[in-house]
Amino acid sequence: MKLSDYRNEYTRFTLDESGLDPNPRVQFHHWLKEAMDDNAIEPTAMTLSTVNAEGQPTSRIVLLKNYEEDGLRFFTNFDSRKGQDLAHNDRACLMFFWPSLHRQVRFEGRVHKLSAEIAEEYFHSRPVESRISALASPQSQPVRRSDLEQRVQELQKQYGDHPPRPENWGGYVLVPEHIEFWQGRACRLHDRFVFNLTDSEWTVSRLAP
Structure with missing residues (x-):
């Protein structure tokens, strides 16, 4: 076409x-x-x-x-x-x-x-998963998916439903x-x-x- x-x-x-x-x-x-x-x-x-x-x-x-x-x-x-x-x-x-x-x-x-x-x-006001993602992500920097997912798991254990704003x-x-x-x-x-x-x-x- x-x-x-x-x-x-x-x-x-x-x-x-x-x-x-x-x-x-x-x-x-x-x-x-x-x-x-x-x-x-x-x-x-x-x-x-x-x-x-x-x-x-x-x-x-x-x-x-x-x-x-x-x-x-x-x-x-x-x-x-x-x-x-x-x-x-x-x-x-x-x-x-x-x-x-x-x-x-x-x-x-x-x-x-x-x-x-x-x-x-x-x-x-954001969902807790979005707050964890914001805390975990070094936005615009090179990253491996496995490392990012591991960081999310670590932050979930550390903060539960109350992650702080970066x-x-x-x-x-x-x-x-x-x-x-x-x-x-x-x-x-x-x-x-x-x-x-x-x-x-x-x-x-x-x-x-």
């Missing part, structure tokens, strides 16, 4: 000015709920793109845990590759893609760490300055609206597809 022969028309939805909320956070929550109601696969999954000290961009999937006034929150190991990238360059991009709805949302802005108190609260594990928040909503349309005449933050106010423009 030639990839150039593959076509998929986007005809389920449209997006125009009358249906766009002036607050992009509210608009995002509308779309996120619709993705959940549509049984989209992993609707809170987002692609996080960072750039390291040498200027090399890298992307990976992380999960959104909240989007409130301060921005979009996610949690990870600070010593991971993404954590190291953000320590050198706090600018990043988050992107959601919901194929069944033919929609994308992209956020660009600066990232900073959440407080230890917020990290503690979220860490202890000091190098916590939360980040991306504070958006640029948000784009993309709605697929037929014949590649997609709807695109971009919100830019200027002097604490959001301005919105339609972009050509």
Whole structure:
């Protein structure tokens, strides 16, 4: 099969000015709920793109845990590759893609760490198995599977149902300055609206597809 022969028309939805909320956070929550109601696969999954000290961009999937006034929150190991990238360059991009709805949302802005108190609260809300995994994993470092599984068993015996939060594990928040909503349309005449933050106010423009 030639990839150039593959076509998929986007005809389920449209997006125009009358249906766009002036607050992009509210608009995002509308779309996120619709993705959940549509049984989209992993609707809170987002692609996080960072750039390291040498200027090399890298992307990976992380999960959104909240989007409130301060921005979009996610949690990870600070010593991971993404954590190291953000320590050198706090600018990043988050992107959601919901194929069944033919929609994308992209956020660009600066990232900073959440407080230890917020990290503690979220860490202890997770299943105990996930807490043990966070404690056991030297994220982004070379490891043998057998060693990792042995470490999990050792920590389970040591801490039982009460593993502590690792000091190098916590939360980040991306504070958006640029948000784009993309709605697929037929014949590649997609709807695109971009919100830019200027002097604490959001301005919105339609972009050509």
